[in-house]
Amino acid sequence: MNKKNAVNVREMIAEKKKKRNFSNLTEKMIPTILIIIASISILTTVGIIYTLLAESIEFFRRVPIWEFFTGTVLKPLSQTPEFGVLPLIMGTVISSIIAMLVAGPIGLMSAIYLSEYASDKVRRTIKPLLEILAGIPTIVYGFFAFTFVTPLIRSVFPEVGATNILSPGIVMGVMIIPMIASLSEDAMNSVPNAMREGALALGATKLETTFRVVIPAALSGIISSFVLGISRAIGETMIVTIASGSSKNFTFDITQSMQTMTAYIVEVSGGDAPAGSTIYYSLYAVALTLFVFTLIMNLLARYISRRFREEY
Amino acid sequence: MKYIDDIKVQKRMNSRVLKNDIVKQLFLAATLFGLVVLAVLLIRVITEGAAWIDWNFLTGKLSTAAERAGIMGAILGTSWLMLIVVPVTLFIGVGTAIYLELYAKKGKFQSFIATNISNLAGVPSIVYGLLGLTIFVRAMDFGNVVMAGGLTLSLLVLPIVIVAAQEAIRAVPQHLSEASYGMGATKWQTVKNIVLPAALPGILTGSILALSRAIGETAPLTVLGIPALLIPFPEGLFDTFTALPMQIYYWTLDSSLVEEYAYLAAATIIVLLVLLFLLNSIAIFIRNKFQQRY
Numbered sequence: 001m002n003k004k005n006a007v008n009v010r011e012m013i014a015e016k017k018k019k020r021n022f023s024n025l026t027e028k029m030i031p032t033i034l035i036i037i038a039s040i041s042i043l044t045t046v047g048i049i050y051t052l053l054a055e056s057i058e059f060f061r062r063v064p065i066w067e068f069f070t071g072t073v074l075k076p077l078s079q080t081p082e083f084g085v086l087p088l089i090m091g092t093v094i095s096s097i098i099a100m101l102v103a104g105p106i107g108l109m110s111a112i113y114l115s116e117y118a119s120d121k122v123r124r125t126i127k128p129l130l131e132i133l134a135g136i137p138t139i140v141y142g143f144f145a146f147t148f149v150t151p152l153i154r155s156v157f158p159e160v161g162a163t164n165i166l167s168p169g170i171v172m173g174v175m176i177i178p179m180i181a182s183l184s185e186d187a188m189n190s191v192p193n194a195m196r197e198g199a200l201a202l203g204a205t206k207l208e209t210t211f212r213v214v215i216p217a218a219l220s221g222i223i224s225s226f227v228l229g230i231s232r233a234i235g236e237t238m239i240v241t242i243a244s245g246s247s248k249n250f251t252f253d254i255t256q257s258m259q260t261m262t263a264y265i266v267e268v269s270g271g272d273a274p275a276g277s278t279i280y281y282s283l284y285a286v287a288l289t290l291f292v293f294t295l296i297m298n299l300l301a302r303y304i305s306r307r308f309r310e311e312y
Numbered sequence: 313m314k315y316i317d318d319i320k321v322q323k324r325m326n327s328r329v330l331k332n333d334i335v336k337q338l339f340l341a342a343t344l345f346g347l348v349v350l351a352v353l354l355i356r357v358i359t360e361g362a363a364w365i366d367w368n369f370l371t372g373k374l375s376t377a378a379e380r381a382g383i384m385g386a387i388l389g390t391s392w393l394m395l396i397v398v399p400v401t402l403f404i405g406v407g408t409a410i411y412l413e414l415y416a417k418k419g420k421f422q423s424f425i426a427t428n429i430s431n432l433a434g435v436p437s438i439v440y441g442l443l444g445l446t447i448f449v450r451a452m453d454f455g456n457v458v459m460a461g462g463l464t465l466s467l468l469v470l471p472i473v474i475v476a477a478q479e480a481i482r483a484v485p486q487h488l489s490e491a492s493y494g495m496g497a498t499k500w501q502t503v504k505n506i507v508l509p510a511a512l513p514g515i516l517t518g519s520i521l522a523l524s525r526a527i528g529e530t531a532p533l534t535v536l537g538i539p540a541l542l543i544p545f546p547e548g549l550f551d552t553f554t555a556l557p558m559q560i561y562y563w564t565l566d567s568s569l570v571e572e573y574a575y576l577a578a579a580t581i582i583v584l585l586v587l588l589f590l591l592n593s594i595a596i597f598i599r600n601k602f603q604q605r606y
Binding site for chain 2: 023026027030031033034035037038039040041042044045047048051052055105106109110112113114117118126129130132133135136137138139140141142143144146147148162174177178181205206207208228231234235236237238241242262265266269270275283284287290291294295297298299302
């Protein structure tokens with residue numbers, strides 16, 4: 001019995017050593033494997049920037065860069081194609097402005113109501129409902145804009161086109177409301193209660209407290225939520241693609257069809273662009289412009305919320 | 313002697329209080345505006361589409377004749393996409409999160425990756441579509457198949473999964489892993505046997521939310537050139553396919569030609585929303601049932 005045990009122990013030690021070696025190897029391998037996995041996100045960024053730049057450079061070899069950025073005519077499919085990006089930038093900017101005119105005030109007012117006026121119970125009912133609004137796929141909003149909002153606008157203003165920039169702009173605004181409401185509310189919630197109580201004790205009403213104390217203190221967060229909202233509107237694709245049509249108008253008339261940068265990418269990539277053609281490369285130049293627009297907005301939002309944050 | 317003139321104070325206060333009350337109602341109205349639009353949208357979709365949903369619609373093949381059209385192909389396509397997105401994002405997302413939270417030294421490289429991830433989260437989905445078109449469809453020559461679509465969507469929602477996994481791992485209390493080290497476990501053993509199981513509910517919740525974002529995405533798929541009218545069902549990862557949002561897109565666009573297509577689009581939207589609702593319910597269920605508070 002004893003003898004048998006002794007042998008066993010020796011075997012066990014040998015076994016253990018083998019295992020230890022193996023697990024030592026795993027221990028050493030794991031960090032390397034994890035670094036490789038983690039660098040996939042960097043590869044994605046590199047991939048995006050590389051593909052956009054490489055193909056755009058080819059495009060700018062065929063179409064001079066100043067012609068692209070100052071041209072007000074975009075006729076990629078005509079006999080004498082013209083590639084001016086300004087109509088697309090116009091469409092993008094106008095649809096984003098309309099969206100922010102809807103989402104900005106309503107989102108901020110919702111945030112004020114939820115953070116300053118609503119009871120805990122009301123807040124806990126309304127917030128999840130608003131989050132549903134944020135979770136609805138954009139294609140559904142596109143359907144809603146095209147089959148409901150546009151006919152509704154046209155029944156009041158018959159001169160509005162069947163495809164126009166107004167209706168997708170409004171619907172896009174509705175889509176962004178929850179984002180602005182929730183980010184602004186977070187910013188206002190982080191204002192310490194002592195400051196509110198100070199104002200209230202001096203005899204201010206809730207409204208005065210909100211506008212003179214809470215909003216100034218939370219301003220950096222509120223502004224950065226607006227900037228993120230703009231970035232979201234610039235990058236939004238399906239709503240404008242469906243409801244705003246594909247006319248490359250360079251105009252301020254919101255009752256007309258206008259094309260955004262995103263909608264142009266969908267239209268052109270959706271078929272009629274053989275690889276290697278100038279139209280094909282124009283996709284990447286437009287996407288690069290779009291990418292730079294949204295990147296600037298995102299960096300700006302982060303800068304504002306960091307630089308101007310009031311610490312309490 | 314009286315220092316305060318009550319009547320004067322009353323006069324000034326009344327208007328201020330009144331203003332407060334009125335504006336409060338305005339704020340409430342603004343809050344309800346979003347909810348009213350949500351209700352109108354849902355009612356609109358349901359009244360238009362519900363009548364068109366039957367067994368034939370759910371299991372039938374696509375057809376140009378509205379009465380005979382079915383969305384089985386799109387349902388299968390979306391399922392195949394999920395089959396790629398879930399394992400790919402879980403593997404890369406959790407791996408990256410473990411690295412950032414548990415292995416990386418606090419320093420430049422770590423904060424570089426973190427900044428990079430938050431920037432990626434802000435890139436418009438259509439740009440991911442172009443990335444997928446260039447790399448998966450053209451350079452790797454997959455064509456517009458399930459694999460290309462799935463990988464593109466995976467890259468798109470990866471930041472969501474990474475951030476969710478990071479938060480879940482961070483919420484696992486230090487003393488659990490310290491106990492594990494105290495028992496003589498190595499770092500990887502601790503991660504594998506202690507940290508990951510404790511973080512799993514949070515990781516799964518985040519991953520399901522990312523998945524529901526992925527299956528509603530349309531823009532990247534349009535760029536990849538996912539076809540409009542596709543009769544055969546996809547049977548593998550390298551078959552061409554169509555997905556629910558693509559079906560909605562084409563039917564909505566063509567509703568100006570054939571009126572019934574609008575109803576088909578609405579019916580497909582109901583199917584998609586029910587699917588999203590189920591996924592989100594599962595996520596909430598997991599969060600409530602399995603998440604432990606330490």
